[in-house]
Amino acid sequence: MLHTIPAFDRIGEENAFAVLARATKLAEQGRDIINLGIGQPDFSTPAHIVEAAVKALRDGHHGYTPANGLIATREAVVRRTLATTGVEVSPESVMIMPGGKPTMFAAILMFGEPGADILYPDPGFPIYRSMIEFTGATPVPVPMREENGFAFSAEETLALITPRTRLLVLNSPANPTGGVTPRAEIEKLVAGLAAFPDVALLSDEIYDVMTYDGERHSSLLGFAEIRDRLIVLNGWSKTWAMTGWRMGWSIWPERLYDKVRKLAVNCWSCVNAPSQYAGIAAIDGPQDEVETMLRAFDRRRKVIVEGLNGLPGISCVTPKGAFYAYPNVRDTGLPAKKMAAALLDEAGVATIGGPDFGVLGEGYLRLSYANSEENILRAIERMEAFLTR
């Protein structure tokens, strides 16, 4: 008998990976599958970034780096943060991480334990809840409401804070909804947080540059009054189409930095060296391919929202950020996960059911529009045929 600890029976999953596996299997069987399930850019990493990694390998960068990352990579993050937020952080506050998720893992592990509450967005990225449950803390969903553009409501969020609350997880622009929390609401939230100085904050800003219709992302870093309890999650995966490189960064308050650095020493030692050189090239090199990608996402966003709104029983608010559409499918009469499964099996369109993003996800589907306009239009046609059948 092996005695694993109960925490491992509480750990969850990201169903997007299960849907990807199923879609891949169907495709291997010869089915024509349009994958709007997985959340990753359909673009390749720009060539100059790939070349920087190849050069690093050729130049002999094959060994460990410092656990918190190469100073050159951390300094690149400092430049990038200054450019996007106007805030100059110290390279000694920057951790280079193997992706965005490890920051989530570290931050939630640092604050979660039985008896503690952790607030997180629902619907939201499924790993927040999974990790909270893993630590034994109580997950407290903060509702992201359609009528509110799937943004955080400062009032509703603050009302959920109790003496047990240790950590508040924020995410804007958001997965799975594409919601962007307006600056005025963030200001209200930050003002209200002054009454709760013992609550730490994890702001997941991995989609920071992906906003549309003139909307701008407001980083929590812009608020000096919360800097001593704020962890900002960001990374290369989405902006530079680098999901497979496993490259992320986070910015930590001084009093937490050594804790996360030591976790890195114990857990992964460091991020692989060539990727860290690629990360510098991504930040410092030309951004024209990023711009091209963002323009493509914006066009596809309009195509998918228009298409979805033309389908019987479906309505879709226009997402202001990220690359997801999150239509309301309640009037189709189908439970969301059943609908997602049937769409994949019968119509060859991979989507994710809202319940995979939280207890408030019933009645919604997530469609990633990180796919070609042609495929999006074909997917809409197939969905129409499915729904009118």
Ligand SMILES: Cc1ncc(COP(=O)(O)O)c(C=O)c1O
């Ligand atoms: C909101 C959010 N945070 C973090 C991540 C994780 O990013 P990474 O693939 O770099 O671990 C994702 C990926 O889908 C995401 O949607």
